[in-house]
Amino acid sequence: MATDLPNDYTLIKADRIFDGTGTAPISGQAVLLNGGQITAIGPVGELSAPDGSNLTVIDYGDSTILPGLVDGHTHMMAPGDGTHGDITGAEQDDVLLMRALQNARTFLHAGVTTARENGAKNKVGFSLKEGIRRGLSEGPEMVISGRPITITGGHFWYCGSEADGVEGVRSEVRKLVKEGADFIKIMATGGSTWSSNPLRPSYTLEEMTVIVEEAHRFGKLTAAHCASMQGIKNALDAGVDMIIHCVFEDETGMYEFNEPLAEQLAAAKAWVNPTLHVVQAGIDQAVQIGYNRGWLTDNEQISIDSANRSLDTRNESVNRLIKMGVRMIAGSDSPWGAFPPGEFVKEMIALTKAGLTNTEALVTGLSHAAESIAVGGKAGTLATCRPGDVLVVGGNPISDLNALWDIKDVYKSGVRVTRPV
Ligand SMILES: [Zn+2]
Structure with a gap:
């Protein structure tokens, strides 16, 4: 270099x-x-x-x-080709690290000079940051969580930071800080991980509060993955700094924009990272598979329809949050799911479809993204x-x-x- x-x-x-x-x-x-x-x-x-x-x-x-550009949400270990997270999470650490280095280079070449890494397996996130810092490989400036903290069997359990109970989560936060985590990523609900349920909160409010208190005691920000409403509520009550995904669905998967919760979000000045394009990328890939084959199975069609409905409601809720003054940031969530690395611009374009102007969308991937991840003074x-x-x-x-x-x-x-x- x-x-x-x-x-x-x-x-x-x-x-x-x-x-x-x-x-x-x-x-x-x-x-x-x-x-x-x-x-x-x-x-x-x-x-x-x-x-x-x-x-x-x-x-x-x-x-x-x-x-x-500042991408506020990446998963460098993933291929971004539609491979399920549980399959990626079962791969060897050295293979994941090599892929992370390759992806980091792709991000840099696409103009992303700072990236916040939201969770990789074991030491992969830490080694990625260290390798780039030493100039062993090129990539963006990395702001890392190391591993996301999750309940036993929770979303991303395969990354290696399962922790339960107030003492369990307290010691896991300290361990992550000791290893070099720049912020603490919390799985407040389940997600795509097979053994988890996205519609249910994972941690209790008591556990969430301890995680946030402990992180803040070390001067570290927190960000919570919230795939449904009770998770958002718990995260806000616990004082989490950034709400990721921010899906307004209840335990049955029913969408309902929750006005009081949105007001709490605005009053808390919590950042929201809605991750819209990763949903679109999954739809696009499923449609393409059907196109190449010439037909879609009933199940494929059902899941495409359901993803389209969910994207519509997410766009609507983001639009309403924007009007209420909630601060958005662009974080691609790539290369998770079927969202390839190097296409961060698609998330900014997705945010314009939800109601931001081009200038506002650019700012979500520049000064606001930097501010939201505590690097506003240098990126x-x-x-x-x-x-x-x-x-x-x-x-x-x-x-x-x-x-x-x-x-x-x-x-x-x-x-x-x-x-x-
Ligand atoms: Zn993510």
Whole structure:
């Protein structure tokens, strides 16, 4: 991997600069990179490097310079090809780590310079972060949970952090912190894991409260997977910082937008990561399988119809939450399920279908995502004295988010990433 020397300066120019905060793009400006950082942002013509330095100037023309993307929810160990989580979870750690490294590179090449890893098996998440930190492999800056904490037999039990009872969960949080977890991921309900039930809460309120208290005592944020309503309620009552999935379904699977719960969500200022596209990706894959074969079985059709209904209600609830002022962040949940790595833009586009403007959707994957995962001081916003994590895309993503597919260059810590052509 390339590194820059103290004397190396890179000056990048483009028609637009979007700083990630939501302020309208500005023109006539440039970004100067040196020493791994953004050294200056200012009018083209006023920025220069010291005499005798080695300056590279790149003019991207009709393009937009923006901060590197911040994906608030990844599972790097998964293939993203529709393989069930229980099958992935049964694989060997060394294979999972190799796949995680490969996926991390794909994320970086797609413009994601910071990623929050929501749970991998055993040591895989920790080793992934350490490998990238040492430069053994390239990837985004990783913010990791290590393993999600879950009840015995609960969602993601195969990752290795089953813990029950207040003393059990307390010691598991301490163990995760000791191993290097940046935040604590809690499975507040079951999920796709075969031995778990997504419609039921897993932890008691008492256990959830201890997990959150213990995490906060170490200065760590918490995020809870909530695939149904009682899980959301327990998580909010326990003081969880981020609600993931945030599905408004009761124990029978019936959708009902719960106004008081939504008000509690807004009042708590908890972040919501709705993970919309991962549902769409599953539908798309099932439809494609039927298309390739020429027909769908009755069961396949039933599950596609049910997933479509569930996506409609999730879009509706996210739309209502947005109107109530609940703060959303984009986290792809990829490469989980059938959501391949490197397609984070699809989650931002999905959020526009639920009611965000293009600018708001971009902010959910930039400054808001960074703030929500406690790295707002170094990622998600273009500003001086921050790491030189910068993305350049063709065209203008404010008028069309699909511009994010047209990657001109990715800079990580001030260095241009070499990507396959
Ligand atoms: Zn997830």
